[in-house]
Amino acid sequence: MSTAQEKPPLVLASRSESRKAMLDAAGVPYEARPAAIDERAIERDLADAAPEDIAEALSVAKAAAIAREDAAALVLGSDSLVTVEGRRFDKPRSREEAREHLGFFSGRMMELHSAAVIVRGEGCLWAHSDCAHLLVRDLSDDFIDLYVEVEWPAISHTVGCFRIEAMGVQLFERIEGDQFTVLGMPLLPVLGALRDQGVLQA
Numbered sequence: 673m674s675t676a677q678e679k680p681p682l683v684l685a686s687r688s689e690s691r692k693a694m695l696d697a698a699g700v701p702y703e704a705r706p707a708a709i710d711e712r713a714i715e716r717d718l719a720d721a722a723p724e725d726i727a728e729a730l731s732v733a734k735a736a737a738i739a740r741e742d743a744a745a746l747v748l749g750s751d752s753l754v755t756v757e758g759r760r761f762d763k764p765r766s767r768e769e770a771r772e773h774l775g776f777f778s779g780r781m782m783e784l785h786s787a788a789v790i791v792r793g794e795g796c797l798w799a800h801s802d803c804a805h806l807l808v809r810d811l812s813d814d815f816i817d818l819y820v821e822v823e824w825p826a827i828s829h830t831v832g833c834f835r836i837e838a839m840g841v842q843l844f845e846r847i848e849g850d851q852f853t854v855l856g857m858p859l860l861p862v863l864g865a866l867r868d869q870g871v872l873q874a
């Protein structure tokens with residue numbers, strides 16, 4: 673007799689293909705359930721907070737939204753945001769906005785903050801944030817036009833207007849920091865927390 677499908681012990685409160693790809697590649701059993709939260713409203717309430725605190729708060733909001741629906745679930749939430757010289761950038765809403773963002777990034781240092789949390793019921797069991805530094809080279813207008821034509825609409829789903837695993841790598845002179853943080857989630861600390869929670873074999 674077939675046994676009921678084992679319910680994966682972990683819920684990823686995200687629609688992010690990048691985060692799902694990281695967990696899939698790492699062999700982490702999970703179920704993805706995107707959280708419907710108003711990120712912009714939360715960011716407005718946290719306008720003066722440090723970027724890492726905003727990323728952590730958004731991660732908690734996503735995970736808590738799912739945990740409210742399923743009190744037994746262990747829920748992983750994550751968020752990434754980009755700042756350049758103190759100015760925060762969300763995902764571009766149009767080709768034109770992507771070109772504007774890239775024009776501002778040119779020649780400047782980008783900070784990519786990625787946070788992750790684990791929530792069960794009302795409680796946040798674990799939280800972590802990390803920051804990577806990406807030095808954007810001087811970008812010509814012709815390059816920006818070509819880049820946006822090639823990478824749109826994929827970059828409409830990414831903070832910083834780039835996929836590092838695709839043509840986005842051409843934006844940078846130097847990258848300092850964890851590769852997974854750049855991809856959108858501090859995976860190594862997440863795996864450690866999942867071992868502590870018994871989701872993964874220690």
Ligand SMILES: Nc1nc2c(ncn2[C@H]2C[C@H](O)[C@@H](COP(=O)(O)OP(=O)(O)OP(=O)(O)O)O2)c(=O)[nH]1
Pocket residue numbers: 685686687688689690691706707734750751752753763829830831834835836837840854855856
């Ligand atoms: N493929 C790819 N995605 C990246 C890269 N850097 C950042 N991202 C993605 C990861 C996230 O999906 C997105 C950051 O936006 P958010 O943190 O708001 O997550 P998103 O709205 O995608 O999903 P979620 O809110 O978690 O349901 O940017 C990269 O280099 N490559």
